[in-house]
Amino acid sequence: MPFDFKGKKVIVCGGSRGIGRSIALGFAEAGADVSICARNPDTLEKTRAEIARFGHLAHAGSCDLSKEAPIAKYVPEAVKALGGLDVLVNNATGYGYADDEKSWEASINVDLLAAVRASRVALPTLEKSKGNIINIASGSGLRPSVRTPAYGAAKAAVIHYTRTQAAQLAKTGIRVNCVAPGSIEFPGGVWADRKANEPALYNATLANIPAGRMGRPEEVAHVVMFLASPLASWVTAQIIGVNGGQGL
Numbered sequence: 001m002p003f004d005f006k007g008k009k010v011i012v013c014g015g016s017r018g019i020g021r022s023i024a025l026g027f028a029e030a031g032a033d034v035s036i037c038a039r040n041p042d043t044l045e046k047t048r049a050e051i052a053r054f055g056h057l058a059h060a061g062s063c064d065l066s067k068e069a070p071i072a073k074y075v076p077e078a079v080k081a082l083g084g085l086d087v088l089v090n091n092a093t094g095y096g097y098a099d100d101e102k103s104w105e106a107s108i109n110v111d112l113l114a115a116v117r118a119s120r121v122a123l124p125t126l127e128k129s130k131g132n133i134i135n136i137a138s139g140s141g142l143r144p145s146v147r148t149p150a151y152g153a154a155k156a157a158v159i160h161y162t163r164t165q166a167a168q169l170a171k172t173g174i175r176v177n178c179v180a181p182g183s184i185e186f187p188g189g190v191w192a193d194r195k196a197n198e199p200a201l202y203n204a205t206l207a208n209i210p211a212g213r214m215g216r217p218e219e220v221a222h223v224v225m226f227l228a229s230p231l232a233s234w235v236t237a238q239i240i241g242v243n244g245g246q247g248l
């Protein structure tokens, strides 16, 4: 593991499964104390226990990120449990793919507003540590797709918000960056589901990835860790694709 986050304090919002889980485990493996939040208590505790195996503090909080009040409660609790905060990763998604009210609400509330709200609550602590915020968007936020109107619009807003937030906070020493993954496959994830249930979509997507395969969650985690590390000290306001060339 090339990164050293010993003594650093990390929150991963939406950290119990998939990419968020890989990010949380990556930081823990590199020595960080980590807090994750999500809704499903069983998955949350399972991942918290996995994080704890690396021997550093592992905290988990039940939190519905689609609402302001649970975020206002979870983030300070996590900061208290960790004893500070160096890195906030806003990873959760409502996966609101349809063009209906429910999808738009989920996309705006979970993909966009949860990042805004968690950042706002974490800000005073991040100012002290001169920490990092990393927002997880998507290639869908960079290119329009008729399949994902709500999700894509919310992710585009996350990208725009990242740049604004980075400019607002640059003088405080807080860096803000965004990772935009391409298609990332893992058991129980959206692409494993499509492979089983929508093979034509899966195969068409795969055919459009120049590298010829789906990405892995840890490949996203490594870029998040790089951005949060001192190696990226002059990197802020950037949108980094992690996609094997997808969407060229």
Ligand code: NAP
Residues within 6 Å of the ligand: 013, 014, 015, 016, 017, 018, 019, 020, 037, 038, 039, 040, 041, 043, 063, 064, 065, 066, 091, 092, 093, 094, 095, 110, 136, 137, 138, 139, 180, 181, 182, 183, 184, 185, 188, 189, 190, 191
């Ligand atoms: P995932 O497997 O669905 O995991 C999402 C995580 O967020 C889980 O821990 C989930 O736990 C939590 N979560 C979802 N809604 C929540 C809510 N309302 N409150 C609290 N926690 C919530 O997602 P993923 O595929 O790993 O994606 C992670 C990020 O990468 C997302 O921002 C996604 O848009 C982005 N991304 C993914 C891909 C891909 O191919 N997988 C591609 C591009 C971008 P609970 O359900 O228990 O709450």
